[in-house]
Amino acid sequence: MRNGPLFSKFFAPAKVNLTLHVTGQRKDGYHLLDSLVVFADVGDRVAVREAEAMSLDVSGPMAAGVPTDASNLVWQAAALFDRPVAITLSKHLPAAAGIGGGSSDAAATLLAMAELTGEKRLPDGSVELGADVRVCLMRQAARMSGIGEVVEPVGNVPPLHAVLANPRVEVPTPAVFKALETKENKPMSKALPRWQGTKALIDWLAAQRNDLEAPAMAAEPVIAEVIATLRALPQARLARMSGSGATCFALFETRDAAEAAAATLVDTLPGWWVTPATFS
Numbered sequence: 001m002r003n004g005p006l007f008s009k010f011f012a013p014a015k016v017n018l019t020l021h022v023t024g025q026r027k028d029g030y031h032l033l034d035s036l037v038v039f040a041d042v043g044d045r046v047a048v049r050e051a052e053a054m055s056l057d058v059s060g061p062m063a064a065g066v067p068t069d070a071s072n073l074v075w076q077a078a079a080l081f082d083r084p085v086a087i088t089l090s091k092h093l094p095a096a097a098g099i100g101g102g103s104s105d106a107a108a109t110l111l112a113m114a115e116l117t118g119e120k121r122l123p124d125g126s127v128e129l130g131a132d133v134r135v136c137l138m139r140q141a142a143r144m145s146g147i148g149e150v151v152e153p154v155g156n157v158p159p160l161h162a163v164l165a166n167p168r169v170e171v172p173t174p175a176v177f178k179a180l181e182t183k184e185n186k187p188m189s190k191a192l193p194r195w196q197g198t199k200a201l202i203d204w205l206a207a208q209r210n211d212l213e214a215p216a217m218a219a220e221p222v223i224a225e226v227i228a229t230l231r232a233l234p235q236a237r238l239a240r241m242s243g244s245g246a247t248c249f250a251l252f253e254t255r256d257a258a259e260a261a262a263a264t265l266v267d268t269l270p271g272w273w274v275t276p277a278t279f280s
């Protein structure tokens with residue numbers, strides 16, 4: 001005898017592209033990428049409960065403007081299983097922000113639905129929900145290539161402490177890719193180094209790129225201001241945009257330095273979304 005409806009919940013971590021090299025473009029217009037992806041200890045939360053019919057409740061400090069109907073990627077993910085559920089989504093990440101958002105929420109929903117239904121394999125169409133869904137399903141440091149469908153785990157990534165900042169402007173991913181002038185750029189080195197500690201990783205990252213920074217900045221010039229502001233923070237070692245923006249990150253060698261820097265930004269720029277984070 002089961003006691004009460006089936007229920008499952010999962011964390012949806014922010015997805016951060018430490019690097020994002022655009023190396024080509026397919027005939028269908030999708031761009032080929034080479035990206036070192038890590039996940040933050042900040043994110044959304046998804047819960048699903050067995051119900052008579054599908055429903056979605058969106059709450060949390062970043063819920064404004066997030067769809068509450070079947071256009072939400074969590075609804076689309078849950079609907080791939082033939083089991084109606086009441087979904088609750090608690091939004092802590094800004095949307096259209098280059099840090100996974102909908103894709104990470106969709107991945108968390110897929111995992112929650114698989115647990116709730118006991119399904120061992122994900123339904124067809126799961127990873128097609130978004131180019132970032134596959135890497136978000138892995139939710140650990142990975143090298144992502146192809147258009148996002150090739151995901152290779154990367155071990156021994158030293159801990160990175162960061163500040164994430166978003167000026168609360170939504171940046172449409174398709175437009176940023178479209179505006180990228182040079183589609184064939186150098187990938188990262190074939191073999192990634194085995195970094196000996198946080199400083200070695202940051203030094204290596206400094207020689208990598210996010211090729212979408214330039215088109216994103218052209219679309220939203222405030223992104224250049226975000227990067228300059230992050231770069232000027234005490235003990236900030238590197239600042240870069242994540243994904244197609246507008247969220248940018250600064251890297252620090254200690255969590256204390258990241259938290260102190262975040263507190264400074266929260267004071268001086270109350271209109272921005274700012275949080276300390278640890279990447280792994």
Ligand SMILES: C[C@](O)(CO)[C@H](O)COP(=O)(O)OP(=O)(O)OC[C@H]1O[C@@H](n2ccc(N)nc2=O)[C@H](O)[C@@H]1O
Nearest residue numbers: 017029030031103130131132147148173174177243244
């Ligand atoms: C920028 C990244 O976030 C890096 O992780 C991803 O490549 C984009 O992931 P995403 O936001 O889940 O992207 P999707 O929602 O699947 O695609 C949005 C649009 O971005 C463009 N797009 C996306 C991924 C890719 N490799 N090449 C593209 O050109 C396409 O126009 C696509 O229609």
Ligand SMILES: Nc1ncnc2c1ncn2[C@@H]1O[C@H](COP(=O)(O)OP(=O)(O)OP(=O)(O)O)[C@@H](O)[C@H]1O
Nearest residue numbers: 072073095096097098099100101102103105132243
């Ligand atoms: N669960 C969701 N959370 C936020 N936005 C969602 C969600 N589902 C659908 N959307 C819609 O998707 C759009 C893109 O939001 P999302 O957070 O996926 O940004 P993104 O820039 O694509 O993230 P990334 O590029 O890092 O994958 C939003 O503007 C919103 O209208």
